[in-house]
Amino acid sequence: GGDGAGGSAAPAAGAAPERVLFPPTFSVSEIKNKQRRHFMFQRWKQQQRKEKLASRKKRRKEREALGDQAPPKPVPKTIENQRVYDETTVDPNDEEVAFDESTDEFAPYFNRQTIPKILITTSDRPRGRTVRFCEQLSTVIPNSHVYYRRGLALKRIIPQCIARDFTDLIVINEDRKIPNGLVLSHLPDGPTAHFRMSSVRLRKEIKRKGKEPTEHVPEVILNNFTTRLGHSIGRMFASLFPHDPQFIGRQVATFHNQRDYIFFRFHRYIFKSEKKVGIQELGPRFTLKLRSLQKGTFDSKFGEYEWIHKRREMDTSRRKFHL
Amino acid sequence: VLRPQVVWSTLGNRQFCSYKIRTKTQSFCRNEYNITGLCNRSSCPLANSQYATVREEKGRCYLYMKTIERAAFPRRLWERVLLSRNYEKALEEIDENLIYWPRFIRHKCKQRFTKITQYLIRIRKLTLKRQRKLVPLSRKIERREKRREEKALVAAQLDNAIEKELLERLKQATYGDIYNFPIHAFDKALQQQDAESDSDAEKEEEEEEEKDADKREFVEADDSELSDFEDMDKLETSSEEDKSSSEEEEEEREKRAARAKSKGKAPLKGPAGRKRPYIEIEYEEETEPAAKAKTT
Secondary structure, eight states, X not given: OHHHHHHHHHHHHTTOOSOOOOOTTOOGGGOOOHHHHHHHHHHHHHHHHHHHHHHHHHHHHHHHHHGGGSOOOOOOOOTTTTOOOOXXXXXXXXXXXXXXXXXXXXXXXXXXXOOOOEEEEESSSOOHHHHHHHXXXXXXXXXXXXXXXXXXOHHHHHHHHHHTTOOEEEEEEEETTEEEEXXXXXXXXXXXXXXXXXXXXXXXXXXXXXXXXXXXXXXXXXXXXXXXXXXXXXXXXXXXXXXXXXXXXXXXXXXXXXXXXXXXXXXXEEESSSSOEEEEEEEEEEEEEEEEEESSSXXXXXXXXXXXXXXXXXXXXXXOOOO | OOOHHHHIIIIIIISOOTTEEEOSSOEEEOOTTOSSSBOOTTTOXXXXXXXXXXXXXXXXXXXXXXXXXXTTOGGGOEEEEEOOXXXXXXXXXXXXXXXTSOHHHHHHHHHHHHHHHHHHHHHHHHHHSOOOOOOOOOHHHHHHHHHHHHHHHHHHOHHHHHHHHHHHHHHTTTTTTSSOOOHHHHHHHHHHHHHHHXXXXXXXXXXXXXXXXXXXXXXXXXXXTTSTTHHHHHHHXXXXXXXXXXXXXXXXXXXXXXXXXXXXXXXXXXXXXXXXOOOOOOOOOOOOOOOOOOOO
């Protein structure tokens, strides 16, 4: 029936795909013979392409013909446009959020009662790359100290840190000689965030011709943290840096969230004019992806988790993001 | 009845023993009752009718003994004695049970027991410490995450975003007086100028017409004398006209500057901005051609 008709049409038509006649209930996938099926599919594809080209030309002609009266160009769909609306998106004027933020664990920082003091450490036996990364990170974050972890348990380090007035603890987890995880814990019983870290670039791997970052306090840019969860993570990052940046230093640390990936960059900027600014990248760069957010300090067994990334539930839609 | 010597001469030395593992330098015995783990005449549990071992099960140590009397009963062959948890007491127990046994077996049993207790202690210590949890990675997931990260990076356009944010902050005057781009002040001044120029537009047109009329009159009257000094004459004419023309020039210049460039920049002193008489001087310098290095 249709199969035979399609099959016989194939060699007869040859390389001339002008008018392809298919019986109404025919689909290319029904042909059993692979060669013929491939041929028919290619022909169908060519036809589709031609139609698309023709329609595009027509549309462009219409647009030119109308000139100024042409309707505005349709906005292309991007993943950001099509993002599934998250009901926890923060409205800037939301009172409840403002109240929550004024009474959460970061309030003392934002009220300038505490100065951030950071402890950076690694997992056991760090390899060279991780060690160098820790050093560079400590130059980026002012008032931070690197200590080696010589088999000490985190749960025992934490009370000691609190006793010595540290406000934040960063643990960089290492696997096979590359850093791949980051645990950020706000110390006086603050939230603990666990990230997966990827594409770490040390200073020498970044193509730039600048000098080392200076001791000035950098500015902080937090982009795209829209939901409640994103907001709290953003505040966590902000509380790492002292509240008053020194603009003389012209350094800026950026945490940019895009589709649940947080990109960290450290730049030096210079204003060439009011409309133009030049930036030069110094400092390490890395990307983070949030794995879990826990309410108290680091406690993997008995902690109260605010948010855990559950792959089966949360990765089902490509347009749904949580930060 | 299998005499031990016969067993050893066949299995141990010459023929195949399934528990035996040979390496280049040594041979080992995989038999679970073997006391030393090596394949020797004195350590082979098959080739010795009287034999003893220490084995541990679930953290408790047992002494296993085999005697010749029970050689016919495989089910009851190995006698098991639970050893005490106390190290010294257990050693005494071994001695008690293996009294009158060959020195070698007694010694090796105690050695083995010591080793076992040591590793049990280590196990207990390690379980108290933090243990590395190995989380399996799914390759498909890893690849997917990597790809999504790359796409997100492209979509982020980080440099643009950072630059935009910095310019925003500059506009919001978060930087105070550090940078000498007083945009707002200049904008205001410009706007004022624009307002004035708009209101004076009519006056300007009249003035222009007058100027043209004057020009025409003047030129027609005397052209040879004053062609060179046209500009001078413009300046020499009455003060009012002079002021108006100069104002006009300035305003025109500013207007042009405002229109041509985006607002906020200082007016250029380029050819478009110049209206006053100026002389262009070109300098030529003779430069000696650089000596070329000749390659030999």
